[in-house]
Amino acid sequence: MPIAYKEVKNSKYVYFTYWDAEQKKKREIYCGSANDPSALEKAQALESELLQKQIANLQSQLKKFDIGIAKRPYKRKSKSVKSSMQDNIEMQEDLKNAKIYDPEVYYKTSEHMDEVEDDSVQLVVTSPPYNVGKGYIAYDDKKELHVYLDFLNGVWSECKKKLCKGGRIAVNIADTWRTPYIPLHCYITKQLNDLGFLMRGIVYWDKGASVGVSTAWGSWRSASNPTLRDVGEYILFFSKDSYKLEAENRISTITARQFTTYTKSLWAFKTAQRPENKEHPTPFPDELPKRLILLYTFLGGTVLDPFLGSGTTCKVAKALGRKGVGYEIDLSYKPEIEAKINTVKSIGLSLDAFTANHMKSVNQVLPTIPIVLRSNMSDSS
Numbered sequence: 242m243p244i245a246y247k248e249v250k251n252s253k254y255v256y257f258t259y260w261d262a263e264q265k266k267k268r269e270i271y272c273g274s275a276n277d278p279s280a281l282e283k284a285q286a287l288e289s290e291l292l293q294k295q296i297a298n299l300q301s302q303l304k305k306f307d308i309g310i311a312k313r314p315y316k317r318k319s320k321s322v323k324s325s326m327q328d329n330i331e332m333q334e335d336l337k338n339a340k341i342y343d344p345e346v347y348y349k350t351s352e353h354m355d356e357v358e359d360d361s362v363q364l365v366v367t368s369p370p371y372n373v374g375k376g377y378i379a380y381d382d383k384k385e386l387h388v389y390l391d392f393l394n395g396v397w398s399e400c401k402k403k404l405c406k407g408g409r410i411a412v413n414i415a416d417t418w419r420t421p422y423i424p425l426h427c428y429i430t431k432q433l434n435d436l437g438f439l440m441r442g443i444v445y446w447d448k449g450a451s452v453g454v455s456t457a458w459g460s461w462r463s464a465s466n467p468t469l470r471d472v473g474e475y476i477l478f479f480s481k482d483s484y485k486l487e488a489e490n491r492i493s494t495i496t497a498r499q500f501t502t503y504t505k506s507l508w509a510f511k512t513a514q515r516p517e518n519k520e521h522p523t524p525f526p527d528e529l530p531k532r533l534i535l536l537y538t539f540l541g542g543t544v545l546d547p548f549l550g551s552g553t554t555c556k557v558a559k560a561l562g563r564k565g566v567g568y569e570i571d572l573s574y575k576p577e578i579e580a581k582i583n584t585v586k587s588i589g590l591s592l593d594a595f596t597a598n599h600m601k602s603v604n605q606v607l608p609t610i611p612i613v614l615r616s617n618m619s620d621s622s
């Protein structure tokens with residue numbers, strides 16, 4: 242919200258807040274006491290001034306774009322230098338054509354996924370149980386290591402059957418510790434390699450301050466036995482049979498800014514906030530499947546999660562215009578899964594919040610701009 246009210250020591254004040262694109266930070270301008278009507282007027286004037294500047298900026302970008310088109314045909318290469326604003330304008334147009342698909346959820350083991358057609362899935366996104374004794378209701382999360390790994394191997398092999406040629410699997414996993422340290426990401430990497438998947442890479446997900454970092458230092462400030470404290474998890478990336486994904490519908494819905502961020506091997510975002518009264522102990526944040534789905538699937542593609550948990554992957558797939566399919570062995574998570582999926586009423590998550598709000602206000606003033614840009618793009622590409 243550009244105009245915000247803040248309460249300090251029982252008095253309310255008005256602020257105008259905005260995103261400073263040059264400095265890349267949020268700014269707040271104090272406008273006065275909430276009891277003073279001129280404070281709100283001042284905030285509104287600042288808002289209108291900022292909007293005018295943004296419109297002028299957008300118009301000059303569009304002008305440049307039109308001149309470019311007239312002089313030389315549009316080249317795909319120029320996509321990387323387009324502003325994220327232009328990117329998002331096009332994206333909005335693509336998303337207007339997007340359909341919303343209700344995910345299919347099966348409450349049974351994913352060791353056999355007969356309900357899913359073979360060779361039909363563009364992406365498997367999943368986070369299996371970590372075998373650390375978490376309090377899942379039906380699943381025993383403390384198995385003998387070899388029993389656990391055999392079980393996972395069976396699920397990966399079933400996933401491979403369901404993936405199309407060039408389809409990808411992304412497995413989110415943490416190593417478990419301490420004595421002995423169990424490098425699960427190494428075991429699973431070996432399993433997927435042995436199953437014939439083609440390895441694409443590994444992302445380290447830095448959970449930063451959102452993870453309660455352990456204070457089990459080992460020997461404090463002594464070389465005797467200091468302990469490494471994990472602050473992140475891994476995401477392992479593999480492809481089936483080919484690195485390249487072929488599909489009939491080849492509409493991608495990722496912006497230039499998202500693409501440059503998501504293709505880096507270090508990701509940093511918070512863990513999921515567990516809402517009160519929710520049963521599931523280990524949901525991952527929306528951001529994780531969002532990045533994978535935008536990077537690795539086309540609009541309308543199928544996304545499968547064989548360990549659905551609280552339903553995050555299906556929720557995000559629905560919000561991004563993809564077909565979500567999930568398997569969860571524990572029927573008691575059904576209300577939580579359904580509630581999560583039902584929070585999505587329209588296609589949405591692919592625009593970052595600031596740009597989406599910004600575009601909303603710009604579109605109110607200049608409703609024809611997206612159409613002008615889009616028709617230029619499709620004429621010349």
Ligand SMILES: C[S@@+](CC[C@H](N)C(=O)[O-])C[C@H]1O[C@@H](n2cnc3c(N)ncnc32)[C@H](O)[C@@H]1O
Nearest residue numbers: 350351369370380524525548550551553569570
């Ligand atoms: C780490 S959690 C997944 C969390 C999920 N990513 C989310 O955001 O909520 C793993 C889930 O796998 C489920 N599970 C365990 N064995 C399974 C099986 N054989 N088939 C399907 N689901 C299983 C567990 O009940 C648990 O909910």
